[in-house]
Amino acid sequence: MKPLGTTVTPITPEEEPFLLKPVPANLHDVAGEVHGDILYSMYTLSSTVVDRDINVSLITTDLIQHTAGNGVKGFWIGIGIDSRLIDNSKVYISWGDLTDEQTLSMEATEPDSEQEVDGVTYKTFYFNAGNASNHENKATIIVDYEGVHYHYKLDFAAVGMKVGNNLDDIIWDSVSVQAIKDKYLFGIDLSDSNGNPLPESLFIHYLNASVDYLQNLLDIVISETEFTEKHDYIRNDYQNWGFIQLDHNPVKEVKRLNLTYGNRPSIDIPLDWIQLDKLTGQITLFPSAGSANSLIIGQTGLLFGFQSQWDYAPMLWEVEYVAGIDDKDKNMPFNLIQEAVFKRASMGILNVWGDLIIGAGIASQSVSIDGLSQSIGKKCCYNRYVA
Numbered sequence: 001m002k003p004l005g006t007t008v009t010p011i012t013p014e015e016e017p018f019l020l021k022p023v024p025a026n027l028h029d030v031a032g033e034v035h036g037d038i039l040y041s042m043y044t045l046s047s048t049v050v051d052r053d054i055n056v057s058l059i060t061t062d063l064i065q066h067t068a069g070n071g072v073k074g075f076w077i078g079i080g081i082d083s084r085l086i087d088n089s090k091v092y093i094s095w096g097d098l099t100d101e102q103t104l105s106m107e108a109t110e111p112d113s114e115q116e117v118d119g120v121t122y123k124t125f126y127f128n129a130g131n132a133s134n135h136e137n138k139a140t141i142i143v144d145y146e147g148v149h150y151h152y153k154l155d156f157a158a159v160g161m162k163v164g165n166n167l168d169d170i171i172w173d174s175v176s177v178q179a180i181k182d183k184y185l186f187g188i189d190l191s192d193s194n195g196n197p198l199p200e201s202l203f204i205h206y207l208n209a210s211v212d213y214l215q216n217l218l219d220i221v222i223s224e225t226e227f228t229e230k231h232d233y234i235r236n237d238y239q240n241w242g243f244i245q246l247d248h249n250p251v252k253e254v255k256r257l258n259l260t261y262g263n264r265p266s267i268d269i270p271l272d273w274i275q276l277d278k279l280t281g282q283i284t285l286f287p288s289a290g291s292a293n294s295l296i297i298g299q300t301g302l303l304f305g306f307q308s309q310w311d312y313a314p315m316l317w318e319v320e321y322v323a324g325i326d327d328k329d330k331n332m333p334f335n336l337i338q339e340a341v342f343k344r345a346s347m348g349i350l351n352v353w354g355d356l357i358i359g360a361g362i363a364s365q366s367v368s369i370d371g372l373s374q375s376i377g378k379k380c381c382y383n384r385y386v387a
Contacts, residue, residue, distance in 0.1 A: 080122030233316035242285030249281030
């Protein structure tokens with residue numbers, strides 16, 4: 001407070017630095033990875049000013065849980081206050097209503113963090129929206145600025161929280177949201193007309209959909225997947241170095257190969273006998289003399305007492321293996337597949353963004369005033385905007 005007798009002219013908080021800012025913060029997801037929470041806690045602020053009271057409504061529909069820097073998991077929302085307002089001020093924060101008189105017996109609250117947004121430094125205070133219902137969805141921030149108290153009355157009633165798992169996993173770990181933004185969508189303001197960024201769940205959806213689409217189109221396995229499958233015994237194939245064509249390719253590794261009689265395991269084939277063509281998913285056997293589970297192996301690799309009995313036996317081979325694109329294998333077209341996934345995903349993301357610009361189902365839009373005109377049009381398969 002100013003000393004008694006000092007005259008202070010209150011400033012009407014209608015412009016910066018008095019308006020609050022929804023500030024992105026570095027929070028941790030369930031895997032411990034740090035992300036900008038603007039991708040997760042996407043919300044807007046609706047403010048009305050009455051004298052020195054700033055009534056603030058926080059609006060979001062899909063707020064999810066994160067672990068803050070203090071290790072506490074909650075539905076965190078970061079409220080940024082311009083540092084020009086509070087660097088030499090005292091800030092008091094409380095759930096529910098807070099009066100000037102109550103601040104006299106309170107300790108000032110220090111900001112949880114600070115960061116720069118659009119060239120302005122904001123001091124950030126975090127609220128766990130999950131606790132708001134215990135306080136009639138209200139919280140108060142009082143800023144003592146040069147002896148004048150400004151009251152920020154926060155309303156959490158319009159905050160919708162998503163309970164359960166945070167975000168779906170990206171099914172192929174060789175692509176990421178940040179990579180598609182940096183390499184394929186760089187320079188594009190991917191936000192709606194209110195300035196809200198597209199949620200991360202949208203990027204993850206289209207990356208996963210792109211991987212699934214290409215897997216079905218090309219009849220290959222891109223994301224690492226384990227399979228256990230059975231194959232018929234055919235004497236000609238067996239005598240041709242134990243040839244087996246796996247159902248899925250490319251293959252990263254074979255974990256187990258068994259001979260079974262009916263549904264009972266019989267012979268474990270040593271893994272060092274297996275010759276694997278990873279790209280085509282073809283297995284051949286090159287055994288050496290010795291024994292496998294008491295069956296005699298000759299110099300030619302034949303299992304005596306077995307190969308002469310049948311020309312065909314159903315589901316005799318059982319194979320457990322891992323299929324998927326191996327980025328360390330130089331024979332794999334890794335870069336081409338990755339490029340195709342990113343480009344296919346970008347098309348879906350830009351289609352959504354285009355609908356936000358001029359509306360869903362609208363092919364073009366034009367405005368003309370006093371001889372000046374502007375047009376926005378969507379072209380086939382993806383959106384391109386011209387003016």
